[in-house]
Amino acid sequence: xxxxxxxxxxxxxxxxxxxxxxxxxxxxxxxxxxxxxxxxxxxxxxxxxxxxxxxxxxxxxxxxxxxxxxxxxxxxxxxxxxxxxxxxxxxxxxxxxxxxxxxxxxxxxxxxxxxxxxxxxxxxxxxxxxxxxxxxxxxxxxxxxxxxxxxxxxxxxxxxxxxxxxxxxxxxxxxxxxxxxxxxxxxxxxxxxxxxxxxxxxxxxxxxxxxxxxxxxxxxxxxxxxxxxxxxxxxxxxxxxxxxxxxxxxxxxxxxxxxxxxxxxxxxxxxxxxxxxxx
Amino acid sequence: xxxxxxxxxxxxxxxxxxxxxxxxxxxxxxxxxxxxxxxxxxxxxxxxxxxxxxxxxxxxxxxxxxxxxxxxxxxxxxxxxxxxxxxxxxxxxxxxxxxxxxxxxxxxxxxxxxxxxxxxxxxxxxxxxxxxxxxxxxxxxxxxxxxxxxxxxxxxxxxxxxxxxxxxxxxxxxxxxxxxxxxxxxxxxxxxxxxxxxxxxxxxxxxxxxxxxxxxxxxxxxxxxxxxxxxxxxxxxxxxxxxxxxxxxxxxxxxxxxxxxxxxxxxxxxxxxxxxxxxxxxxxxxxxxxxxxxxxxxxxxxxxxxxxxxxxxxxxxxxxxxxxxxxxxxxxxxxxxxxxxxxxxxxxxxxxxxxxxxxxxxxxxxxxxxxxxxxxxxxxxxxxxxxxxxxx
Numbered sequence: 001x002x003x004x005x006x007x008x009x010x011x012x013x014x015x016x017x018x019x020x021x022x023x024x025x026x027x028x029x030x031x032x033x034x035x036x037x038x039x040x041x042x043x044x045x046x047x048x049x050x051x052x053x054x055x056x057x058x059x060x061x062x063x064x065x066x067x068x069x070x071x072x073x074x075x076x077x078x079x080x081x082x083x084x085x086x087x088x089x090x091x092x093x094x095x096x097x098x099x100x101x102x103x104x105x106x107x108x109x110x111x112x113x114x115x116x117x118x119x120x121x122x123x124x125x126x127x128x129x130x131x132x133x134x135x136x137x138x139x140x141x142x143x144x145x146x147x148x149x150x151x152x153x154x155x156x157x158x159x160x161x162x163x164x165x166x167x168x169x170x171x172x173x174x175x176x177x178x179x180x181x182x183x184x185x186x187x188x189x190x191x192x193x194x195x196x197x198x199x200x201x202x203x204x205x206x207x208x209x210x211x212x213x214x215x216x217x218x219x220x221x222x223x224x225x226x227x228x229x230x231x232x233x234x235x236x237x238x239x240x241x242x243x244x245x246x247x248x249x250x251x252x253x254x255x256x257x258x259x260x261x262x263x264x265x266x267x268x269x270x271x272x273x274x275x276x277x278x279x
Numbered sequence: 280x281x282x283x284x285x286x287x288x289x290x291x292x293x294x295x296x297x298x299x300x301x302x303x304x305x306x307x308x309x310x311x312x313x314x315x316x317x318x319x320x321x322x323x324x325x326x327x328x329x330x331x332x333x334x335x336x337x338x339x340x341x342x343x344x345x346x347x348x349x350x351x352x353x354x355x356x357x358x359x360x361x362x363x364x365x366x367x368x369x370x371x372x373x374x375x376x377x378x379x380x381x382x383x384x385x386x387x388x389x390x391x392x393x394x395x396x397x398x399x400x401x402x403x404x405x406x407x408x409x410x411x412x413x414x415x416x417x418x419x420x421x422x423x424x425x426x427x428x429x430x431x432x433x434x435x436x437x438x439x440x441x442x443x444x445x446x447x448x449x450x451x452x453x454x455x456x457x458x459x460x461x462x463x464x465x466x467x468x469x470x471x472x473x474x475x476x477x478x479x480x481x482x483x484x485x486x487x488x489x490x491x492x493x494x495x496x497x498x499x500x501x502x503x504x505x506x507x508x509x510x511x512x513x514x515x516x517x518x519x520x521x522x523x524x525x526x527x528x529x530x531x532x533x534x535x536x537x538x539x540x541x542x543x544x545x546x547x548x549x550x551x552x553x554x555x556x557x558x559x560x561x562x563x564x565x566x567x568x569x570x571x572x573x574x575x576x577x578x579x580x581x582x583x584x585x586x587x588x589x590x591x592x593x594x595x596x597x598x599x600x601x602x603x604x605x606x607x608x609x610x611x612x613x614x615x616x617x618x619x620x621x622x623x624x625x626x627x628x629x630x631x632x633x634x635x636x637x638x639x640x641x642x643x644x645x646x647x648x649x650x651x652x653x654x655x656x657x658x659x660x661x662x663x664x665x666x667x668x669x670x671x
């Protein structure tokens with residue numbers, strides 16, 4: 001983890017970047033009147049303006065994320081790292097990423113599901129700012145159990161971007177759905193539209209919030225915080241434009257799935273090792 | 280101290296971020312108000328455009344009711360926004376793919392239309408007052424007359440043409456505005472409870488019945504306050520309108536619910552658990568039973584038995600009050616209910632609205648009182664009554 005000064009500098013840079021981008025979008029949106037009301041058209045909102053990030057050209061990248069659920073051990077370091085890196089409120093109701101546990105007991109048809117935000121797990125961890133899965137099935141006969149990390153899917157046709165009335169949330173050219181916190185009016189229509197529950201309202205700032213794949217990090221050649229801290233390599237991130245990148249290899253070498261493909265959102269988080277109960 | 284957020288308890292599995300319900304009672308009030316606007320405007324249009332002369336006693340009053348509700352509509356939305364000061368961003372740079380971006384323009388257009396129609400309707404009154412009043416009120420009416428004090432038959436005929444045109448434009452305007460509110464909910468594919476092509480139609484029909492019921496209640500109340508007799512023929516026509524639109528509303532709502540259950544897509548078991556559990560009282564008893572079937576039965580009986588006099592007035596007014604309750608419950612069950620069914624299709628949330636705070640019941644109640652306060656001022660400035668000459 002960086003020290004406080006570096007963190008502040010990063011945040012400042014991020015703010016400058018978003019502010020610059022926000023102005024560009026504001027101007028761009030006026031010329032968008034001819035856009036058809038489709039998610040695909042909405043996704044193209046960011047077209048044109050290139051943000052001034054040193055040594056970074058968003059036209060040269062196409063980011064994607066992989067989750068290997070076979071590897072996840074539910075340690076929740078990713079959740080903690082994300083909360084710290086992105087200053088997410090430490091309570092049990094605001095998460096940019098979370099981990100779900102699926103447990104099928106002998107004789108049961110459906111999996112029992114919980115996340116670190118479940119009251120039982122919070123009690124076991126000692127508080128809302130601590131993240132741990134309680135050993136609640138230790139006396140049960142478990143037939144099958146696995147963990148599934150969740151985060152924003154940075155969809156190709158994001159429903160959240162489609163419904164945003166101001167264009168404050170938009171998709172960057174390199175495939176990341178971000179929010180301009182200086183332009184968001186806080187109506188929460190995007191929170192409603194996301195079928196994955198990936199968005200939440202930041203009550204302190206009065207705007208919506210979500211995972212950005214740590215855009216402030218990836219544009220500097222770093223990995224998202226959750227990927228960085230994962231001890232088992234269950235989270236994979238990279239550039240699909242680079243055919244040799246870990247994410248390109250991950251997608252090429254596995255039969256990957258996306259969540260809720262029927263929505264037409266076309267997610268860009270690719271899963272391996274999930275089961276029928278996962279959505 | 281007002282808590283920053285209000286988390287709801289849940290059963291089953293819900294996404295962690297879902298525990299804070301995004302749209303609260305203020306967003307229940309918003310479609311309720313737009314519904315009253317559309318419904319009251321319908322009553323006004325039935326007189327202005329379709330020649331239902333029995334509605335003359337309430338036609339101009341209904342227009343004022345519609346205007347007062349419409350002026351209040353933006354308030355719950357602005358109260359709800361995290362950054363109300365940025366609300367105009369949606370109009371300055373409307374995101375053309377958003378169903379919500381058009382609201383500012385649609386509402387602005389409709390408010391202008393209502394103001395214009397109100398001005399034409401009350402122009403003779405304004406001109407008369409500008410000549411009769413003295414002091415500041417004379418100034419007030421003189422300014423309002425916009426220098427147009429010609430009340431000749433030629434001028435009035437010109438006004439009538441404008442009124443007719445505005446009322447005709449207003450019909451798709453008012454109903455489009457409210458149908459569009461239904462679209463805001465119905466077009467979201469993330470929530471099975473909302474995602475329905477029938478949602479705009481249901482919103483629209485329930486809007487018409489709520490507005491009609493509102494005009495009935497306010498008309499009866501105004502007659503009592505002004506100590507004038509209630510026009511029975513007028514009440515009967517409004518009761519017929521209420522009855523007819525209620526039948527359609529119930530049918531469409533029934534079809535919508537039936538197809539939701541019959542389709543039986545993923546998550547239907549949780550929806551049924553919700554409907555047969557937490558929704559028993561708000562949906563089946565209050566919205567459907569007490570608020571819809573009972574008033575429908577009462578009005579049917581009144582029409583069938585040819586009741587007249589005080590019994591007719593009491594019966595229709597009582598039914599109208601129940602309908603107002605039913606539509607409020609319908610808005611609540613749609614807006615809050617939709618969010619109580621988790622997007623996971625595997626869990627339910629239980630939202631208990633706080634009483635105090637910006638998103639509390641008290642704030643929502645005050646917002647609902649604003650149109651009444653506005654109306655009590657406007658009926659004094661622009662007398663909308665066309666009572667029988669025996670007024671006390």
